Amino acid sequence: MKKSSTANLYVALMHYPVVNKNGAVIASAVTNLDLHDIARAAKTYGVQSFYVVTPIEDQRKLVEDIVDHWTRGNGAAYNPNRRDAMELIRIRNSLEQVADDVRTQCGLNPRTVVTCARRKPECLGYGELREMIQTENPYILVFGTAWGLCEEVFAQADYVLEPVAGSTAYNHLSVRSAVAIILDRLMGPTSLTNSGRA
Amino acid sequence: MKKSSTANLYVALMHYPVVNKNGAVIASAVTNLDLHDIARAAKTYGVQSFYVVTPIEDQRKLVEDIVDHWTRGNGAAYNPNRRDAMELIRIRNSLEQVADDVRTQCGLNPRTVVTCARRKPECLGYGELREMIQTENPYILVFGTAWGLCEEVFAQADYVLEPVAGSTAYNHLSVRSAVAIILDRLMGPTSLTNSGRA
Numbered sequence: 001m002k003k004s005s006t007a008n009l010y011v012a013l014m015h016y017p018v019v020n021k022n023g024a025v026i027a028s029a030v031t032n033l034d035l036h037d038i039a040r041a042a043k044t045y046g047v048q049s050f051y052v053v054t055p056i057e058d059q060r061k062l063v064e065d066i067v068d069h070w071t072r073g074n075g076a077a078y079n080p081n082r083r084d085a086m087e088l089i090r091i092r093n094s095l096e097q098v099a100d101d102v103r104t105q106c107g108l109n110p111r112t113v114v115t116c117a118r119r120k121p122e123c124l125g126y127g128e129l130r131e132m133i134q135t136e137n138p139y140i141l142v143f144g145t146a147w148g149l150c151e152e153v154f155a156q157a158d159y160v161l162e163p164v165a166g167s168t169a170y171n172h173l174s175v176r177s178a179v180a181i182i183l184d185r186l187m188g189p190t191s192l193t194n195s196g197r198a
Numbered sequence: 199m200k201k202s203s204t205a206n207l208y209v210a211l212m213h214y215p216v217v218n219k220n221g222a223v224i225a226s227a228v229t230n231l232d233l234h235d236i237a238r239a240a241k242t243y244g245v246q247s248f249y250v251v252t253p254i255e256d257q258r259k260l261v262e263d264i265v266d267h268w269t270r271g272n273g274a275a276y277n278p279n280r281r282d283a284m285e286l287i288r289i290r291n292s293l294e295q296v297a298d299d300v301r302t303q304c305g306l307n308p309r310t311v312v313t314c315a316r317r318k319p320e321c322l323g324y325g326e327l328r329e330m331i332q333t334e335n336p337y338i339l340v341f342g343t344a345w346g347l348c349e350e351v352f353a354q355a356d357y358v359l360e361p362v363a364g365s366t367a368y369n370h371l372s373v374r375s376a377v378a379i380i381l382d383r384l385m386g387p388t389s390l391t392n393s394g395r396a
Binding site (some may be wrong): 187189 | 231234237238241242243245273279280282284324362366368369370371372374375376377379380381382383385386387
């Protein structure tokens with residue numbers, strides 16, 4: 001079994017196609033702290049690349065400028081740890097482009113695993129996915145912004161991951177928190193029952 | 199055993215005394231998304247209150263204004279789910295004030311559990327703390343901002359929680375991500391080995 005730290009796992013943060021509060025399909029604006037928080041979590045859990053997905057040229061330029069500041073500009077010297085995380089960021093137009101990029105990188109066809117705060121039929125459990133990513137097969141974990149991914153993304157996905165579900169009925173985590181928790185469930189310690197932790 | 203959803207758990211986010219990049223003690227500025235993300239995670243995992251701690255009057259006023267907007271202002275009508283989370287926020291000057299408030303609320307003396315990205319001697323494990331919070335005793339989980347809590351906070355704490363530690367040596371999560379992961383480890387599903395999850 002491969003070590004968790006080298007799982008062939010990728011994260012994609014989608015800004016299109018997502019829905020707004022009223023269910024209309026929109027392209028959402030990029031949030032600066034999404035880039036930082038998700039890059040840092042991805043680096044912590046050994047994710048291969050963090051794809052920021054938007055078809056809007058101005059938004060791609062904004063992400064490029066932010067990443068450039070932290071990886072080659074003044075930010076890189078100011079905070080090398082941040083640089084190491086921000087270097088994981090790749091900018092793409094669509095999920096298809098992300099899949100193409102992963103295919104080119106590993107020579108294997110990636111599977112998409114879409115996340116959602118609401119339970120969908122035939123969800124994949126964390127335990128199952130945890131085992132699946134211990135192989136060399138590449139998986140792309142797909143996260144939505146705004147009010148969530150639009151239905152066509154679910155329809156085209158290979159798998160839908162079960163919702164995080166805390167210890168209450170409230171299910172309105174930020175995408176930053178959801179990414180952190182899901183990576184910990186997939187790549188963090190297996191068991192919480194002993195203090196040393198597996 | 200009490201249900202996890204009713205654990206007597208409190209979260210405190212400290213803006214003083216914390217250290218800057220050079221190890222000097224400072225009061226850090228409040229970050230708007232810390233309030234939102236941590237309130238939403240706290241609500242998801244049944245945390246009793248989320249204390250934002252700063253002795254700076256202007257900063258307390260800023261937090262009050264933000265909380266007011268989302269709990270009583272236009273934000274409350276725009277997004278009632280956000281209101282439910284932001285209602286958990288309490289603003290206090292110091293950790294002593296937080297402890298006093300918890301003591302008044304439950305009539306029991308709270309224990310403080312301080313978090314840190316670096317491993318300290320005699321750390322408390324997640325499994326141990328998970329069992330401890332299943333009692334009626336109140337616990338305050340203490341998080342730092344900026345470059346972390348200053349040493350006196352550790353010296354005065356009842357317990358220090360072991361670091362999150364992902365699947366790599368990189369340990370530079372945002373405080374927003376760290377809170378989310380720690381609450382999931384303490385109050386989320388126990389086991390990740392079966393797909394249904396405990």
